[in-house]
Amino acid sequence: MKIFFHFSVIGFSNSYVIGNDSGGDAVIVDPGIMDIDLLKLVEDNGYYIKHVLLTHRHAAHVGGIKTIMKIYEPEVYANNMSVLDIPVHAVNGGDCMDLNGIKIEAVHVPGHSSDSLVYKIGLALFTGDVLMCGKIGTTTSELARSLLLRSIAEKLYPLDESCLIFPGHGPPSTLKAEKMFNPDLLTGIRHLYS
Numbered sequence: 001m002k003i004f005f006h007f008s009v010i011g012f013s014n015s016y017v018i019g020n021d022s023g024g025d026a027v028i029v030d031p032g033i034m035d036i037d038l039l040k041l042v043e044d045n046g047y048y049i050k051h052v053l054l055t056h057r058h059a060a061h062v063g064g065i066k067t068i069m070k071i072y073e074p075e076v077y078a079n080n081m082s083v084l085d086i087p088v089h090a091v092n093g094g095d096c097m098d099l100n101g102i103k104i105e106a107v108h109v110p111g112h113s114s115d116s117l118v119y120k121i122g123l124a125l126f127t128g129d130v131l132m133c134g135k136i137g138t139t140t141s142e143l144a145r146s147l148l149l150r151s152i153a154e155k156l157y158p159l160d161e162s163c164l165i166f167p168g169h170g171p172p173s174t175l176k177a178e179k180m181f182n183p184d185l186l187t188g189i190r191h192l193y194s
Contacts, residue, residue, distance in 0.1 A: 001102060003124060003166070004041055008033040011060025013168055016126060017042060017049075018102060025050035025100040028074075029119060029126045030168055034064035039071070051099045053091075054078035055128025056113040061168055079108065080115035091117060093155075107155050111148020112137030118156065123163045125175065131156065132167035133177075136184040149188040 004017040010033045017038075019026035023046025031038070031052060042049060049072040054062055057080045065084055068074060077089045077097070091097075093108025105120040109130045116137070119126040129137035131152060139145040161176035178185060 001122070002045070004045065005166075005172075006038045006041060008035065008038075008060075010063065011169075013060040014166070014170075015064070016166055017045075017047060018121065019045065019047045020101065023047055027051045027053060027099055027102060027104075028068065029053045029166075030055055030061040030128060031064035031068055032060045032062070034067035034071070038064070048072060049074045052076045053104070053117075053119050053126070054080075054088075055118065055126060055130070055168060056080070056116045057082075058113065058129070061128060078115065079106075079117050093117070109148070109151040109155055111139055111144050111146075111151055120159070120163075123160060124166060125156070125159070125163050126166045128168040131165060131178060131182075132170045133165070133173040134170075134182055134184075136182070136188070145188070146192060149185070149192055152185065153189050153192065 002019055006015045013032040015031050016029040017026055026047035026049055028049050049068055052074045077091045079091055081088050081090055091106045093106055095106045097104045107118040109116050109118050112129045116130050118130055136148055139148055163175040165173040
């Protein structure tokens with residue numbers, strides 16, 4: 001399995017293309033934009049976008065879907081069924097999928113948005129805006145922040161610490177590094193459980 005990274009200046013967001021070593025059908029996570037660079041990355045590696053995984057419905061993560069649908073006709077997977085008025089396969093926390101031979105587990109981690117999902121593929125976590133290098137996602141209230149911190153503590157902390165974090169914004173990290181150094185987690189989770 002290969003993971004390719006694409007950065008978009010629109011929303012300063014990350015998209016990820018995941019496929020087999022030899023090309024063929026591929027998965028894209030959070031296509032915030034479908035620009036010529038992303039199209040070239042897909043085509044140069046012999047991929048065909050067969051599936052789109054959305055971590056949540058915010059524009060910086062879904063803006064490229066309609067263009068992708070005109071080129072590849074993929075199936076879209078999300079926790080929120082009302083994404084851009086397109087057909088979407090409903091994904092809930094705990095769901096396991098096999099897409100192109102890639103085994104994917106969905107983890108529902110609400111707080112940043114009610115529909116936030118983290119996709120676990122082996123030791124890779126595609127976290128969207130739930131957990132990023134050195135911070136957690138923004139929230140609309142203290143209640144939502146507490147929900148996000150509790151969700152991270154209960155659903156992500158038990159995972160293997162060597163998991164790589166591929167966030168919706170910013171550089172990659174590891175679960176261990178975030179547990180040790182992320183100030184939002186260090187102070188926030190301590191307050192939750194004290």
